[in-house]
Every structure is written in structure tokens, then in C-alpha cells.
Amino acid sequence: MCSIGIERIQVVTGEVYSRVFPDIPLQMAGIELWGAHRRFVVARMGSTGSTWLAWLLNSHPDVMCTHERILSRVFPKRSYDSNDLAELIRLMALDTMHSAYLAAGDVGSVWSPHLHVLSGKFTTALLVRHPARCLNTRLRGYPSNQAFNEIPTWSPPVIRELWDIDLDELCQLDRIFVHDLFVYATQSWLLGKAIAILRIESLQELEYCREALRQLTGVRYSPNLIARAIRHKVHVGTPQGTTIREMVAGFSSQQRHWYRTILRDVAPSFGYDLEDELAALPKSDAAILQGP
Secondary structure: OOOOOOOHHHHHHHHHHHHHHOOOHHHHOOOOOOOOOOOEEEEEEOOHHHHHHHHHHHHOOOOEEEEEEEHHHOOOOOOOOOHHHHHHHHHHHOOHHOOOEEEEEEEEEOOHHHHHHHEEEEEEEEEEEOHHHHHHHHEEEEEOOOOOOOOOHHHHHHHHHHOOOOHHOOHHHHHHHHHHHHHHHHHHHOOOOOOOOEEEOOHHOOHHHHHHHHHOOOOOOOOHHHHHHHOOOOOOOOOOOOHHHHHHHHOOOHHHHHOOOOOOOOHHHOOOOOOHHHHOHHHHHHHHOOOO
């Protein structure tokens, strides 16, 4: 198993989305926006801080933001599909909100293929977090909370094609770990397609956060609102002060190998440098991970 370039990941991802979700462009084609307020949607994978971001966005009186609104739309069903998401997006487009807001949107509902098609009608963004933090949260929470969305049937063949990893040969936790890496890597397909890439760590910086929110909503947030949000912690899954090196060192040797191989070319495109993390690894691991 060796690392492959980000361009190859992006090409394969685009081909897979076209094959697995062929109806999305048609479903989105007839959408028309009613009312004058801006619509926005933010995609993300799990454990990225989306609850906090939605809370921050919704704190402005001129902005209405929901978090994973699709879940309340499909309840009591435990799952949803592209048709459900298309209905949600059409509702968001048609709802004028009685002209009460300057912007309205959702964090966490839409998938990457929808985000791409919606560009030009909705303001679109992808929320990311350092991959080690996402994976660490998953590993820490798994023993007590093993809730996990089923791995789609189309994912394992793609993982095998790209990195020659057979999920059927792995234990459940490692299957989840590798699939999370796969989801993270395929997000690179949105680079150059989503209007904004939001790094949750950078959103803790006042000026970066203020500009990112303006770009997403068209509304200027006061420094006081943002400062209050930065102090407000939501769903903290990792003890404060834990470093990236400590998180990576907590992965198994095989997990570190997958982590480095799959994300070596992807993470830097989101502004995360993995090279420095090798200093946390045993020499035997570092030799493996340096790989071809």
C-alpha cells in the first residue's frame, strides 16, 4: 500500500459520485430561490465542531441557522437518502422566512455532491478539522458509544482501488477508522468547488472567524458575539491541552500507517501539515510511514 496523489483521489471521487448519485444534478436543476435573503449550506464529516459553528451562526439576530435539519425532517426514520436531502434543499429555497432574516442556512445536512451542484444558488462551504482530532474523538468515544452510520456498499471497492485496503479483513474499529480516513480524503474533491473551506481551529481566531462568517452569510458579526462563542465549548470530546502528536501516538501502529498513507497529500491541501507529527512516532513506525 502506498500513498497516491490528491489528483487521483479527486478524479476517482468525481467518477464515483457521478455513478452512485446520478440524479442529484437533475434534482437540483429546477431549484429557484424565493425571497431576498441569502441561503447557505455547510457540509462536514463527523467530529468537526459543526454544533458549535451552527450555534455561532445562529447567534446573530439577522441569521437563522439549523444544525442537521435533515434529521428532524425524516424523523422517526433513522436514515435518509439523496431524495430526502433534495426535499430539504427545495424547502430552504422556497421558504421566504417572512423576510425576517438576511441569511438562512444549515450546517451538517448536505453531502458533497449536493454542495457542488448548489454552488451559484446557495453559498457553500466545507467545515474541516485536523484529521487527528476527528479520529481521536472517534476512538475515544467508541468504547462507550458505538453508534456509527453503516459504511455504504460503494465505499469498500473504492478504498480497495485507491489504497489496496480490504475492509472485510479488518476488525470493526479499524474498518471505521479507515472509512473515516476515506471520507476525509474524498472531501478534497470539493477544493475549488465549495466557495469556502472553514478550518474549525482557525475559527477560534477573531478576525479569521469574522471574515469567514461574512463570506458565508453576507452579515458582519460583532467581535463580542465571536469572542463569546470562542469561550463557549460544545461537545468537547478531547481533554484540553492534548497535542496532535499525543493523539497520533495514541493510534495503533497500523492505524498510523493508514493515517499517513491516505492523508499525506490530502491534509496539506486543507492547511494541515502531517510531517511534524512523525516526531511523535516510534522509530519503527516512522520508517514504515515514510514509505514510497
